[in-house]
Every structure is written in C-alpha cells, then in structure tokens.
Amino acid sequence: MASLETEVLVIGGGSTGAGVVRDAAMRGFKAVLVERRDLADGTTGRYHGLLHSGGRYAVKDPLAAEECVAENAILRRIAADCIEDTGGLFVSTPWDDPAFGDTFLEGCRATGVPVEEIPVAEALRREPRLHRGISRAFAVPDAAMDPWKLVWGCARSAQEHGAEIRLYHRVVALERDGQRVTGAVLRNELTGKEVRIHAQVVVNAAGAWAGQIAELAGGRVNVLPGKGIMIAMNHRLVNTVVNRCKPPADGDIIVPIRTVSVIGTTDSKVADPDDLEVTQSEIDEMLDEGDRLVPGFREARALRVWAGARPLFSADEVADTREVSRSHALIDHRERDGVEGLVTITGGKASTFRLMAEVAVDAACAQLGVDRPCQTHVEPLPDSEDGRFYTLGARLRAHEPRPKPDELICECELITRERLEHAMERRRTANLDDIRRTLRLGMGPCQGGFCIFRATGILHAVQRLDSREANESLLAFLQERWKGVHPVLYGDQVRQARLDDWIFQGLLGVQHLST
Amino acid sequence: MSHDTIVIGAGLAGLTAALRLADEGQRVLVVARGVGATHLAPPTIDVLGFADERVESPAEALSGFSAAHPGHPYGRLSPEVVSAGIEWFKARLPALGYQGGLEENLLLPTAVGAAKPSAVVPETMNGGDLRAGGRFVFVGLRLKDFYPAYLAENLTQSGQVEARAIDLDPPPADDGGTLGLARRFEQSSFRDWVARELSRRVGQNERVGFPAVLGRQSAGDVWRELESRLERPVFEVATLPPSVPGIRLFEAMASALRQAGGRLLIGQPVIGAEAGNSRVEGVIVQEAARPKTYRARSFVLASGGLAAGGIRVDSYGKVSEAVFDLPLAGLPEANGRPPFRPTYLDEQPLDRVGVAVDDALRPTDLEGAPRFENLHAAGAALAGAVPWREASGNGLSLATGYAAAGSILEAAR
Numbered sequence: 005m006a007s008l009e010t011e012v013l014v015i016g017g018g019s020t021g022a023g024v025v026r027d028a029a030m031r032g033f034k035a036v037l038v039e040r041r042d043l044a045d046g047t048t049g050r051y052h053g054l055l056h057s058g059g060r061y062a063v064k065d066p067l068a069a070e071e072c073v074a075e076n077a078i079l080r081r082i083a084a085d086c087i088e089d090t091g092g093l094f095v096s097t098p099w100d101d102p103a104f105g106d107t108f109l110e111g112c113r114a115t116g117v118p119v120e121e122i123p124v125a126e127a128l129r130r131e132p133r134l135h136r137g138i139s140r141a142f143a144v145p146d147a148a149m150d151p152w153k154l155v156w157g158c159a160r161s162a163q164e165h166g167a168e169i170r171l172y173h174r175v176v177a178l179e180r181d182g183q184r185v186t187g188a189v190l191r192n193e194l195t196g197k198e199v200r201i202h203a204q205v206v207v208n209a210a211g212a213w214a215g216q217i218a219e220l221a222g223g224r225v226n227v228l229p230g231k232g233i234m235i236a237m238n239h240r241l242v243n244t245v246v247n248r249c250k251p252p253a254d255g256d257i258i259v260p261i262r263t264v265s266v267i268g269t270t271d272s273k274v275a276d277p278d279d280l281e282v283t284q285s286e287i288d289e290m291l292d293e294g295d296r297l298v299p300g301f302r303e304a305r306a307l308r309v310w311a312g313a314r315p316l317f318s319a320d321e322v323a324d325t326r327e328v329s330r331s332h333a334l335i336d337h338r339e340r341d342g343v344e345g346l347v348t349i350t351g352g353k354a355s356t357f358r359l360m361a362e363v364a365v366d367a368a369c370a371q372l373g374v375d376r377p378c379q380t381h382v383e384p385l386p387d388s389e390d391g392r393f394y395t396l397g398a399r400l401r402a403h404e405p406r407p408k409p410d411e412l413i414c415e416c417e418l419i420t421r422e423r424l425e426h427a428m429e430r431r432r433t434a435n436l437d438d439i440r441r442t443l444r445l446g447m448g449p450c451q452g453g454f455c456i457f458r459a460t461g462i463l464h465a466v467q468r469l470d471s472r473e474a475n476e477s478l479l480a481f482l483q484e485r486w487k488g489v490h491p492v493l494y495g496d497q498v499r500q501a502r503l504d505d506w507i508f509q510g511l512l513g514v515q516h517l518s519t
Numbered sequence: 520m521s522h523d524t525i526v527i528g529a530g531l532a533g534l535t536a537a538l539r540l541a542d543e544g545q546r547v548l549v550v551a552r553g554v555g556a557t558h559l560a561p562p563t564i565d566v567l568g569f570a571d572e573r574v575e576s577p578a579e580a581l582s583g584f585s586a587a588h589p590g591h592p593y594g595r596l597s598p599e600v601v602s603a604g605i606e607w608f609k610a611r612l613p614a615l616g617y618q619g620g621l622e623e624n625l626l627l628p629t630a631v632g633a634a635k636p637s638a639v640v641p642e643t644m645n646g647g648d649l650r651a652g653g654r655f656v657f658v659g660l661r662l663k664d665f666y667p668a669y670l671a672e673n674l675t676q677s678g679q680v681e682a683r684a685i686d687l688d689p690p691p692a693d694d695g696g697t698l699g700l701a702r703r704f705e706q707s708s709f710r711d712w713v714a715r716e717l718s719r720r721v722g723q724n725e726r727v728g729f730p731a732v733l734g735r736q737s738a739g740d741v742w743r744e745l746e747s748r749l750e751r752p753v754f755e756v757a758t759l760p761p762s763v764p765g766i767r768l769f770e771a772m773a774s775a776l777r778q779a780g781g782r783l784l785i786g787q788p789v790i791g792a793e794a795g796n797s798r799v800e801g802v803i804v805q806e807a808a809r810p811k812t813y814r815a816r817s818f819v820l821a822s823g824g825l826a827a828g829g830i831r832v833d834s835y836g837k838v839s840e841a842v843f844d845l846p847l848a849g850l851p852e853a854n855g856r857p858p859f860r861p862t863y864l865d866e867q868p869l870d871r872v873g874v875a876v877d878d879a880l881r882p883t884d885l886e887g888a889p890r891f892e893n894l895h896a897a898g899a900a901l902a903g904a905v906p907w908r909e910a911s912g913n914g915l916s917l918a919t920g921y922a923a924a925g926s927i928l929e930a931a932r
Contacts, residue, residue: 284858291834302834410663410695421663454759457631461666471632471672478631479864486863493859494834498869502826503559510907511560511757513633515864517673 005189006199010036010168012368013188013203015175015217017041018048019151019354021209022158023361023380028207029165030383031365031376036201037159037167038190040174042438044155046277047211048354049441050312051151052234052268053261054245055079056355057092057144059119060252061330062111068330069115071356076145078358078381085388086153088395090260092146092245093127097296098137100250105140108249112144119144131242133298146245148261150394151354152441157385164386173199178206178221178346185221185337185345205368207347209361212277212313214350223341225348229277229313232269233286235492238305238449240396241265241298248297254286255293262396263417263448264307267294277313282491305497307451308488317351332360336367345371413462414455416448424459428466434473436463436481452485453504457512475517482508522548522782522815524927525802527789527842528829530555531913532898533821534772535604535920536927538611541779543928548813549781550804552788554769555827556899556912561731561757562768563644564605564917566621567593568636568910577638577914578602578621590848590871590903593911595878596918604921605639612771616642616739626650628728630665630758632673632682636910641764643733643742646726646754649679656721657728657756658713659686660700664759665730687716700732701763704741714748721749731755731764738767789822789842799891802842817893817927820845820882821920824873824899838872840900845882845890848875848902866905873902879926880919893930895923 012028014021017039025037039045058072080087096102105121112119120143127141128134159169173190176198180186187202208225210217218225240260248256254270267290274280287309294301317333332352337343349364362378369376384391395401399418411421427442436459439445445459446452456478464474493501508514526537529551541547566577567584574580581601585594593601602621609617617639619625624636626649634649649655655674657667667684674682689712692699703709721727727745733755734741745753755764773783784804791803793812801814822829822842830847832838838850849871851858859867874882874896881889882896897919899906906912 306834408695410661410699413663457759458663458666460631461669464666464669464672471669471676474669475631475673483863487861490859490861490867494832494836496828498825498832499828502824506556506560506826506907507759509864510910510912511629511759512631513629513635514631515908516633517631518676 006197007202008199009202010034011204011372013038013201013206014209015188015206016209016211016213017043017155017169017171018046018209018211019044019155019158019357020211020349020352020360022155022162023357024207024209024349024364025167025169026158026162026165027361027365027378027380028368029162029167030379031369035162035167036170036203037162038170038173038175038188038201040172040193042171042441043159044152044441046213047312047314048151048155050234050310051354052257052259052266053148053151054257054259054355055087055147055149056353057146058115058117059092059094059108059112059142059144059146060247062115062117063107064252065330066111066115069111069117071331071359073116075356075359079149079355080147081391082381082384083149083154083157083388084384084391084393086150086157086385087393088148088261089393090146090148090244092144092247093131094142094144094247094249095127095134095138095297096140096249097135098139099296100248102139104250105142108142117144131244131246133241134246135297135299140249142249146247148245148259149354150262154354156442157387160386175217175220178217180221183342183344185343205345205347205371207349207364207368209349209364211315211350214315214348218337218346218348221337221343221346223337223343223346223348225335225350226318227350228316228318229274230316231272231274231280231311232314233282233290233309233311234266234268235287235290235309236264236266236307238264238307241301241304246297255290258294258297262444271314274313280311280313282309282311284491287492303495305449305495306492307449307497309492310488315350315352332356332363334363334367336371338371347371413458414445414448416450417444419443419445419455421462424462425466428463434463434467434469434477436460436477437484440481446481446485450500451489451504452481453500453507456481457507472519475514476519478514479517479519482514522546522813524817524819525550525813525815526819526821527551527802528555528821528823528827528898529783529785530557530821530823530827530898530916531768532916532920533819534769534776535608535917536819536821536897536924537781538772538776538779539607539921539924540927541776541781547776547781548784548815549776550784550787550789550802550813552828553786555823557765557769558762559760560762560765560912562641562762562765562913563627563637563757564608564617564639564913565636565910566601566638566914568624569908574624574636576623588903590875592876592901592904592915592919595876595880596922600922600925601914601918604918607921608917609639611775614739615768615771618642618645628670628674628756630670630756632670632677634677634679638914643738643755643764644731644757646752647728647756649674651726652680654722654725655680655682655728656725657682657684658717659684660689660730660732661686661695662697662700662730662732664697665756670756685717685720687713697730697732697758697761697763698735700730701735704732704734705737710741710744714745717749721751726752726754728754728756731757731762735763735767738764792843794843794891797892799843799894817895817930819923819927820874820894820896820900821898822900825869827899829900830872832869838869840874843882843890843894845874846884847872849873866908870905871903874900875902880923881926895926897923
C-alpha cells in the first residue's frame with residue numbers, strides 16, 4: 005500500500021473541510037483533504053444557497069445569529085465572487101402574525117443583525133411577484149452564495165498554499181497507535197487502490213457523516229442528520245432572498261441563485277444521511293408554501309427536487325431537530341474520549357463554515373502545541389480579489405463581446421465549448437456530474453436535454469475516452485438527472501422531460517448503446 | 520367562411536389528415552399553437568422498430584404486436600390502411616424521394632452511433648443503411664450537434680460496419696448551427712469546398728455520412744450533386760433539434776396543402792370548444808385581438824401528447840386533454856402526482872396516456888362509445904403507444920392521420 009506523510013489530514017470535502025484545509029495550509033501546515041466523492045457533493049452542494057444575515061436565527065438561536073452576522077461581513081470581503089448581493093426580505097404574509105415582526109426586530113437588534121422595516125409598497129416594488137396581502141416587510145443583508153464556487157475557491161486557495169486535495173478517496177479505517185490517531189487508510193473509489201496517510205492530527209469535517217468517521221477511531225459524535233428538501237424553480241421568481249417573518253418552519257425561504265430560485269426547506273430527523281427520500285407530501289407542502297409567498301408558484305416550472313442532510317449536533321437525544329442549535333460543535337476527542345490526534349468539527353451551516361474551520365484548526369494547533377494565527381478572514385479567495393460581487397449577468401457579459409452562438413454548448417447556463425473543454429482538462433474526470441458541479445452544466449430548464457449529448461461528444465475527444473466509457477458517462481448523467489427531476493414532474497416541465505425523452509431515447513437511441 | 524373539417528395541430532398527423540381531405544375537395548383549416556414535432560424530429564417514417572426485439576419487417580410484426588398490446592393505436596388500424604397511408608405519402612410528396620416500405624426496416628445510424636430501424640426514409644438518408652455493411656465515414660463540420668468520432672467508434676464497436684470520422688473545418692460563418700450550415704450547402708462555392716476537401720480524404724468504397732444539414736429548399740439537388748462529385752453513396756444523419764430534414768417535410772406538406780386549397784393558421788392556439796352532447800360545433804381560437812370561434816362539420820384532434828402540450832399534467836397530478844377535456848386512457852391508478860419510476864430508462868407510468876378511440880378513430884368515453892360523432896383523433900394524442908421507444912412515432916402519426924381522414928370521408932359520403 006502506498007503511503008504518505010502529512011501534518012493535518014482533513015476528512016470531508018464540503019464547505020467545512022475545504023475551509024479547514026485552506027486554513028491549515030495558510031497557517032503553514034502540510035495538509036491533505038480527502039473526500040469520498042466530489043467536492044461539495046454532500047450537504048454543501050445540496051443547500052439552498054443562502055448566505056444568512058442572521059435574521060433567520062435572531063429570535064430562536066441568538067448565538068447562531070451572532071455568528072452569521074460576523075461571518076456574513078467577512079465572506080462579503082473574502083468570497084465576493086461566490087456571492088450575489090441580492091439582499092433579503094422578511095415579510096409577514098396573511099398567514100403570519102404581524103406582531104411577530106416586533107419580536108423579530110427585537111431579536112435582530114439584540115444579536116446585531118442589520119435590519120430595517122420598510123414600507124410594504126417598497127417591498128412590492130422590489131419584488132412585484134410577492135403576495136399583495138403582506139402586512140410588514142423587513143430588509144436584511146441576506147445574499148445568495150454559490151456553494152460549488154465557494155468550496156472550489158477554498159480548495160484552490162489551499163492548493164496554492166501547498167495543500168493536496170484527494171477526491172473520490174473514502175476513509176476505510178482510522179489508524180491508532182494506543183490512544184492516538186495516527187492517520188487513515190483511504191480507498192480510491194475510481195481505481196480501488198488503497199493508500200495510507202500518516203498525520204499528526206486528523207480533522208473530522210465529515211458533517212452529517214462525522215459520527216460514522218469518529219466511530220472508526222472509537223470516538224463518539226452525536227450527529228443527527230436533519231433532512232431538508234429543496235425545489236429549484238426555473239425562473240428567478242424573486243430577485244431578493246425572501247423569508248416568511250415567523251418562527252422558522254417548512255418552506256419559508258425562497259433564494260434566487262444563479263439562473264433559478266430555490267424554495268426550502270424541511271427539517272426532519274433521519275437515520276442515514278445517505279438515504280434521503282423525498283415524499284410527495286413534502287413536495288406539496290413546499291409548493292403550497294411557495295404559493296403563499298409568490299401566488300402562482302404552483303404554475304411555475306419546477307426543475308428538480310433534492311434533499312440535503314444537515315449535521316445537527318446534540319449532546320442529548322432530541323425529538324425535533326429544529327430545536328437543536330444551528331451553531332457549530334467542536335469536539336476535541338482528547339477530552340471527550342481520551343483519543344489524541346483527532347478533532348471533530350460539525351453542526352453549523354455553510355454561512356459559518358469559515359469560523360468553523362478556524363476553531364477546528366485552532367484545536368489542531370493546540371493538539372500540536374503550536375500557536376499560529378488564523379488568516380482566512382483576511383485573504384480573499386481566488387477570483388474574489390477585486391471584491392466585486394457576482395452578478396446574474398456575469399456569464400452573458402463575458403460572452404457578449406465575441407458572441408458565437410454555435411460555440412454555446414449549454415444554452416441554459418451559457419457555457420461555451422472553450423470553457424467546457426478547459427474544465428474537462430482541469431478536472432481530468434470522465435464523470436459529467438463532476439463537470440455539472442463545476443460549471444452548472446445541464447442545470448437549467450432543459451436539464452441537460454441538449455448539452456449532455458454535446459458534452460459527451462466533447463468528453464470523448466478531450467479525455468480520449470473510448471466510446472463505451474463515454475456511453476457510460478452519458479447514461480450515468482441521465483440517471484442522476486432523472487433522480488431529481490421525476491418527483492416534481494408536472495406542468496410545462498413534463499413537456500420538457502418528454503422532449504428530452506424523444507431526444508435521448510427516440511432520436512439518439514441511447515438505450516441501445518453498449519457500455 | 521365555413522370549413523368542412525378543422526384540424527387541430529400542424530404536426531405530421533394533422534398535416535396528413537388535412538392534405539388528404541383537401542385533395543378530396545374538402546375545405547380544410549389547420550389551426551395550431553405552433554409547428555409540431557417535424558421541426559424537432561427526423562422525418563423518417565418509423566412504423567415499428569422495436570417490439571420485444573428489434574423488428575426486421577413491420578409488415579410481418581404488426582399484427583402480432585397489436586395483439587400483444589391491447590389499446591395500442593395500431594390495433595385500430597388494418598395493415599392495409601397503414602400500407603395505403605405510406606404509399607399515398609410517398610406518391611404525394613415525390614420531391615422528397617421517400618424510399619422503402621413495410622416489408623423491411625432499414626437500419627440508420629443515430630448521432631451517437633446506435634442503429635435505428637426505419638421503414639420509409641427520405642432519399643437523402645437512404646444511403647446510411649447499415650445493413651449494407653462495409654466502410655462508413657462520417658464528416659464533422661465543427662457543428663456543436665454532431666460528434667462523428669464518437670458516432671463512428673460506437674458503430675465500429677457494434678461490429679456491423681467499419682466507421683471512421685473526418686473533421687472538416689469550414690471557413691467561419693455567422694451561423695454555424697444546423698440551419699446556418701443548411702443554408703451554406705445551398706451555395707455552390709461551399710459545396711465546391713466540401714467536395715474538394717473530401718475527395719482527397721475519403722477512401723474507396725466508403726459511404727459518406729453528413730449531419731442532416733444538406734440544404735433546406737433544395738436538399739435533393741445538393742445530395743445528388745455530392746454523390747456524383749464524391750462518386751460514392753452520401754447520406755444524412757439526423758441530429759439534435761432543429762431538424763433540418765423535418766423542416767423540409769413540414770414545408771413540403773404545408774405547401775402541398777395550400778396548393779390543394781387548405782388553410783393554415785399557425786401561432787394561434789385552440790383554447791376550447793363549443794360542443795353539444797354528441798357533436799362538436801366549433802373550436803375557440805385565441806387570435807391576436809380576441810378569441811374567435813371557427814365552425815366545421817368535422818374535427819381532427821392532432822394536438823399531440825405530453826410533449827406538445829395536447830395532454831397536460833398540473834401540479835396536483837391531474838392529467839387532462841387540453842381542448843375538449845376528453846376522457847383519458849392509460850392513466851396510473853394512484854391519486855396525486857404520477858409516481859414516476861426511479862430508473863430513467865424504465866417505462867414510466869404516463870408513457871401510454873392519451874385518448875382512447877374507436878375503429879373510426881373517434882375519441883371514446885370510458886365505456887367505449889364515441890364521445891362526439893364528428894371528432895376524430897390522430898397522432899401522439901392517442902393512448903397506448905410509447906413511440907420513442909417503439910420507433911413508431913411518424914408511422915403512427917401518418918397512419919392515424921390518413922385513417923382519420925378516411926373515416927371523415929366515409930362519413931361524408
């Protein structure tokens with residue numbers, strides 16, 4: 005078995021793990037991140053894309069709210085290219101008690117969330133699709149944050165500081181020498197080969213899977229995976245993050261992100277973060293709640309539905325996962341389990357990933373007996389150096405000076421052939437789903453109906469695949485896409501899906517290809 | 520102005536019914552929200568390509584297939600009608616040079632290099648028949664919808680033929696898409712360039728496949744010229760929408776219909792109907808200024824299935840026919856949104872949904888009685904077929920459109 009040495013081994017390629025490996029590398033540690041699948045393939049890539057102002061937690065979870073306030077300001081500085089500065093609204097619909105607005109204002113003021121009550125007419129001017137019967141509206145600095153850009157930005161920054169990122173590497177064992185964790189054995193999920201990584205300290209940033217990782221070392225982490233479903237609608241039904249002004253419940257947030265808007269979410273306790281079934285009643289609840297914020301929501305096209313597993317940490321058993329604090333949990337297993345060399349960071353949320361990384365690396369420093377200050381709140385991520393926020397028109401603006409429509413491979417997301425080829429070369433992957441996460445390939449209204457055939461032809465050429473491998477990539481993508489599409493298939497999206505069926509099964513006959 | 524028959528929908532089914540009726544002297548109006556699947560799909564007349572196995576002869580397979588699939592539209596048609604429809608079609612549109620028949624399926628390469636059975640194909644596609652075996656070369660033109668190396672490798676892997684790719688890099692143009700290339704192929708200078716580049720590079724005995732962009736108005740001439748200059752069989756391979764050869768088919772049929780005195784209103788959706796208990800009196804069309812009712816003696820519903828919007832599903836899972844709210848067959852039993860199956864390539868619960876018809880192709884109620892005595896249905900609106908998997912789409916549209924017209928003519932006599 006091949007083996008290598010590092011100082012800090014980070015397990016988990018979500019926002020937390022990517023933040024940890026960046027933080028560790030910036031503090032001068034030799035660091036390696038391992039992830040069982042692709043970056044942001046777990047909870048981070050399955051969240052609604054909201055950069056919290058803190059308003060959401062201002063009443064119920066003041067600690068989480070305060071963390072959001074601070075991190076929101078920091079991320080706007082260091083991750084501008086990942087953020088669209090949409091602003092946020094909390095609105096009282098006819099189904100919400102207007103008096104809760106006062107409680108909300110009070111909570112915001114106590115936790116430092118910048119908030120301003122604005123006239124209803126002003127809110128409706130900003131967001132004309134909102135329910136005309138709203139009675140109060142509050143503006144907060146919510147924003148939309150692209151999870152893939154964020155995680156890749158951290159990973160690239162970490163690499164620039166000397167870290168190594170190993171994707172599709174699953175932890176099969178944590179190695180111990182007495183009471184000390186000394187590293188891990190990883191299996192490369194693509195080749196099947198195993199590799200041993202010796203580390204002075206292991207940071208378990210596996211989120212909802214953190215309990216499974218800790219168990220490998222005889223540690224215990226009580227993570228309750230909380231399932232949240234989200235539905236992407238094919239339009240920006242709103243251009244501002246819109247929240248219901250009421251105690252947090254299901255389906256009370258719509259986030260405009262990139263070309264879509266995402267409604268979320270639910271919160272229910274599940275046993276296994278890898279088994280997240282979406283039920284019809286959950287979908288109907290989302291659509292009905294969406295209709296209360298934006299009348300006509302049910303008639304709009306739903307593109308896909310998915311579920312993510314929040315890592316909710318609790319020292320005790322809790323019946324309702326919404327009652328668990330959304331602040332993070334740091335576990336130094338020396339104190340907790342008498343196991344040295346292992347730190348677990350879990351709980352929390354994408355908006356506070358940087359803070360979570362900071363406290364985790366602080367704990368790692370303590371275990372290593374060194375004192376090196378965190379720098380992640382100062383240095384911007386790659387592509388965010390100029391401090392300019394992402395805007396919806398960015399891709400169009402880049403494309404417009406020399407428009408070549410025949411070179412647009414994905415018309416929905418404005419991805420050119422050049423950009424696609426570049427991403428394929430950089431990622432060195434035969435998996436079109438990896439490319440999807442990198443570029444948003446096939447994430448628009450046609451859900452890959454047109455671009456996936458093209459991308460397969462290009463992948464075949466760029467990666468020098470044989471045709472069977474290319475066929476496999478194509479079929480795997482179609483299956484993966486269908487998973488999120490079929491539970492919300494109605495209205496005009498049925499027409500789209502049937503056109504896609506005609507293209508893939510009628511015109512191309514992909515079901516007859518050999519793999 | 521009154522009409523004998525109003526056809527709703529301008530796809531192959533609607534245009535076939537309309538043209539046959541107009542040829543028989545009827546005053547025909549076609550009204551449609553937009554153009555149909557002709558602009559999306561290849562114009563090959565696939566009658567039946569896949570049953571349990573790949574079908575070699577639709578003529579032999581059809582009766583057994585209908586028996587095995589009760590409720591399939593082919594079960595409503597006699598083999599003679601299917602065959603008569605095809606012969607009528609080939610004779611009625613001679614400029615497109617359709618080849619083939621029900622006796623045997625050709626096998627045409629798809630754009631990913633799968634083999635697709637097809638009964639009747641335009642002359643520009645006929646040379647792609649893989650049953651010929653031997654050597655094939657596919658020509659790329661830097662078209663984003665055509666990847667000849669991938670296509671060729673899959674074909675070679677299948678063992679049927681030996682295939683390779685040649686990439687030509689045409690001089691830049693404003694529109695390098697399928698329609699832009701089709702226009703360029705109508706310029707002799709572009710054909711000169713293509714023929715010159717290729718003649719040096721194609722080998723002996725190679726059949727030469729192009730993406731289906733060999734001209735829009737004069738494709739037959741373009742194709743013949745390339746065949747004679749390259750001195751080998753040349754053929755087109757259908758690729759992603761828009762379908763240039765499908766547009767040729769639409770334009771040929773629409774033009775024939777107008778010449779026969781028929782009228783086409785495209786871009787104006789039918790939003791409802793005026794009907795009594797047993798007869799449809801008129802359809803309500805959303806015109807630019809206001810809804811307008813058009814009356815006729817007979818009606819043909821050829822508004823398509825789920826893809827075209829002739830059949831709709833709302834967010835509560837209610838499935839309905841859009842114009843007459845006809846009863847539907849093939850619905851899954853469960854309430855609520857249809858429980859689609861999690862495996863993409865499985866047959867899905869809504870695949871066969873549509874209107875059930877009697878032997879005169881009149882939509883029926885749940886007891887099997889015609890809902891209206893003067894309403895007929897054709898094409899993808901019919902229940903019981905999975906045309907994209909059976910490779911039966913245009914065959915069904917042509918045969919049912921032809922047969923619906925036949926029923927109307929018979930009733931009028």
